Amino acid sequence: MSSIAARRRHPAALLVVLLLGLVMVGGLYAVFAPKSADASAASAGAVASEDKVSQGKQLFLANCASCHGSAAAGGPNGPSLVGVGAAAVDFQVGTGRMPMQQPGVQAGRNMPQMDPKQTAALAAYVASLGDGPGVPSKQYTEGGGNVAKGGELFRVNCAMCHNFAGSGGALTRGKYAPSLMNVSGKHMYEAMVTGPQSMPVFNDSNLSPQDKQDIISFLKYLESEPAQGGHNMGSLGPVADGLFAWTIFIGLLIGAAVWLGKKAA
Template identity: 60%
Template sequence: MKALSQKRRHPLAAVALLLLGLLVTGGLYAVATNVNQAQASTTNNFTASDTAEGEKLFAANCATCHGMGASGTDAGPSLVGVGAAAVDFQVGTGRMPMQMNGPQAYKKPAQFNDEQTNQLSAYVASLGAGPALPEESLLDGGGDAAKGGELFRVNCAMCHNAAAAGGALTRGKFAPALDGVSSKHIYEAMVTGPQNMPVFNDANISPDDKRDIITFLKQIETTSSPGGAELGALGPVAEGLFIWVAGLGVIIGFTIWLTSRTS
């Protein structure tokens, strides 16, 4: 017992214990990383060919800002771990590559076709686990529109307007109108949080709730305004301005008519 006690007090015992702890921690991290990458690859159903072609496209079109291996530069952030959904949204809506530097990337005609966008998504997804492309069952518009409207007003209307007409933010930024945006891109925006938008992961808004929100947005796209002219669906500001201008115009016209009659 005395010999064992002396060995435990050896000066190198603490170093050996520290090395053992680092080896165990590193091994567990490597296993978890490999499992996450495998799960992401399975979820997205990308092929090795998609990843290889996506790497070529990335090197030719994206590496200038995001760096080789998407590790990031002073001109663009790292894309490791952003997932396929982020790439599909940014590239599919034409926001990337950016047309010019500014407070926000504008939507424009996409530079890449669907196949190339899928390949770029495959390459970035291979670099680290992140939000995957949404399943088609979540984009079918078959959710609960009433519940989706309630969720939208609670979580989204403060920026996008209750009618999804968009709105201004600070420092030249804005929340875009959602009319005409595809269901796929709406879902991807919720799970990735592009630009100034917060991320609504499955813990915040479940996939079924996201489906309900998309159903609501698609419903109001096809529903006419029961009150007549929408006036941009911007609410009381636009309506008050219209009444002020129209009312003032009527008063001025009546005044001109009245003075012309007296003369």
């Protein structure tokens, strides 16, 4: 008993008792204290995210697995989707290119087969398979950039395929660069960061987010501006316009010459 009493009188005994008391109080508070609003919101967000990924997986198995494989690792008829990111899914599905209705050299823009919620769920599932570009924020996709700089960047990086006015053009082996008119800024941005089909990837090292915003602003400017010279004939360029004029007007002149020759005879 004398040894126990001696320990109780030790100078460190009080400190040890206080530490044990603090540990017990902290543990009990962590167990029984009500959760804060932020913690509850974070927990609810995690559950919602898990539900979205689960829903996206079911949509993937029903609509995409036949080409891309049940684990999205790719197959004979479709590439791997591991690491492509949510932006690639949002672009392909949101523009109606995927699910592809029938095999072809290129998937064209069509009516979307999934609504925005289904598209978001499918994108969340594919994003969970590996890191990749995410869906861009509205800050860079709704215009408001430098139109003049955007035009310069577009002519340097995009016009050789999409035409100087963004009306599209032919590529090799039956492929084509689609028209960029009446395309949402979000889908333009997603195409630049994911490089769908024959298009190269323009990451932030090639074109910064501000550069992409400027290009989108330039295209939206072209879309809203009227043709100052009258009918633009599809904005196909001077060669196509010259061919049209030669075919129509020279043809009319030849026809008039033949008619006059027959009348004179």
